[in-house]
């Protein structure tokens with residue numbers, strides 16, 4: 199069995215600065231980490247491999263420094279790591295990202311399962327999994343909190359707002375996983391050393407993928423951001439209620455009554 | 467679809483999610499919002515409902531703002547399945563060429579929308595909190611928070627149709643329904659065979675709901691770390707009951723297991739827009755305010771006069787929750 203796990207490098211902090219003068223994101227200082235949710239996908243793939251045999255490949259599209267995230271997947275125990283990196287990929291939205299990942303998977307040719315995180319911590323769209331599944335014409339099983347494999351089929355427990363469902367499909371398929379699926383392993387120091395010293399991250403450029411250049415990066419992205427700004431949460435002036443606790447309580451309850459917010463107690 | 471002639475595409479569609487023929491609240495919110503947007507464009511609103519035995523709710527969609535309702539009522543569509551629903555929606559979209567498709571950002575909506583957008587080769591903006599219009603260009607301007615919600619982005623889809631957006635439940639508010647509205651009901655045939663569908667639903671389990679529906683609550687009493695512990699939340703519950711409010715929380719008490727995740731408000735929790743929000747021992751971090759800033763009246767109880775929440779509260783009480791909340795309970799009882 200061959201499992202491909204799609205992983206993304208994300209900024210370490212959620213408090214990315216915004217330079218209002220130049221109108222750009224200030225990514226400096228924010229280191230890149232492996233998207234936490236993708237570690238659950240990796241863990242699931244490694245556990246399936248341990249149980250059923252096979253190989254695991256980690257695949258990512260990103261800038262050159264995303265290699266670090268792929269090294270981390272190698273230290274966790276994946277067999278192979280592939281980075282799609284090219285200026286042409288820059289500025290990709292989810293559809294354009296899925297398009298590049300699809301071409302890479304077509305090139306990899308033989309796989310039984312594709313695993314993704316449910317969502318990335320920066321974009322948090324949860325779209326790349328389903329869009330990739332569509333472009334590859336694979337059935338998709340989303341929001342998995344359990345995954346199991348039987349001869350030629352895969353079964354998941356799907357988490358929904360109001361409960362869960364058990365879904366089943368045949369290979370090949372794409373699964374997106376929830377954080378509660380598992381506890382990702384922490385690689386031992388020597389695996390980390392080995393991943394950085396001895397292992398290779400294969401880098402593919404746009405021309406290696408073939409495909410229509412018009413589909414890559416910003417050019418291939420149907421959505422564009424028109425404006426990015428920081429949201430001001432200021433509503434005007436606050437009225438401070440003062441006095442002893444019971445005086446404050448009385449004043450607040452009176453105010454709520456006057457505003458019609460206490461049903462049955464409305465005085466106006 | 468990346469059409470040469472964008473002008474061919476007309477009309478705003480809303481996908482109506484349903485469970486046991488009960489429409490999801492967010493779908494109704496989107497009908498109301500869709501109505502407002504479509505009026506500015508001079509366009510029709512079409513609701514599309516898929517399921518088994520769903521015809522009965524079609525009329526209601528008109529009351530909520532639709533001009534037309536497309537109904538795919540078929541046993542094969544009984545359970546939501548990505549392939550089935552995508553096939554049905556895409557077939558109708560290719561035929562009728564709407565310019566906009568709105569879907570609620572629920573689990574199902576977020577499973578379905580990207581699949582449809584992938585098949586139609588168009589853009590989909592995920593999990594938006596505001597929708598606006600560039601009327602001249604006939605563009606939806608979808609606002610989406612990202613990077614931990616310190617930043618907002620306005621996203622457009624200028625050259626592909628339909629423009630797709632998923633919208634967070636709770637952010638649009640529900641319009642009152644108008645039983646006088648008239649519209650057109652259109653039943654369509656579903657031409658799909660069970661043996662062609664790759665995914666099987668083996669079981670569906672609904673968790674017994676304890677009635678927590680924060681998104682729909684009219685009043686919310688939210689607790690933060692300043693509440694001090696699980697007992698503190700018992701006290702808030704007492705206050706909430708007297709006010710006929712629901713209890714909510716920031717993420718930290720959830721992390722501390724004082725209260726369950728179902729109650730979390732904010733970026734990684736729920737979005738609420740009650741008429742009254744009372745924050746008790748809540749600092750007002752942006753990740754929390756992202757989920758409650760649309761509350762009509764905000765009251766903050768915090769011991770620290772410099773807490774961020776006082777920047778956007780309407781009424782502030784600088785004091786200890788352990789004194790103020792019991793005083794409020796006493797006052798309401800008397």
Ligand SMILES: Cc1cc2nc3c(=O)[nH]c(=O)nc-3n(C[C@H](O)[C@H](O)[C@H](O)COP(=O)(O)OP(=O)(O)OC[C@H]3O[C@@H](n4cnc5c(N)ncnc54)[C@H](O)[C@@H]3O)c2cc1C
Nearest residue numbers: 690691692716717732733734735747749754769770786787
């Ligand atoms: C990616 C990401 C996602 C997040 N998502 C969410 C989310 O969805 N929802 C969310 O809420 N947070 C979220 N957070 C966390 C958020 O940043 C804040 O840490 C959190 O909201 C703070 O919770 P708090 O106000 O309860 O606690 P604190 O910030 O610790 O504030 C406690 C407040 O209580 C006051 N206080 C203390 N004792 C008393 C007392 N006896 N009486 C009165 N006041 C008292 C203090 O003055 C203080 O202002 C997220 C963070 C990240 C990085």
Ligand SMILES: Nc1ncnc2c1ncn2[C@@H]1O[C@H](COP(=O)(O)O)[C@@H](O)[C@H]1O
Nearest residue numbers: 204205259314315317318323324325326
């Ligand atoms: N650039 C990328 N390279 C590889 N996988 C990605 C990339 N972006 C997103 N993914 C995968 O898609 C999932 C959902 O991401 P998102 O749509 O950004 O929320 C992630 O958890 C990853 O598994």
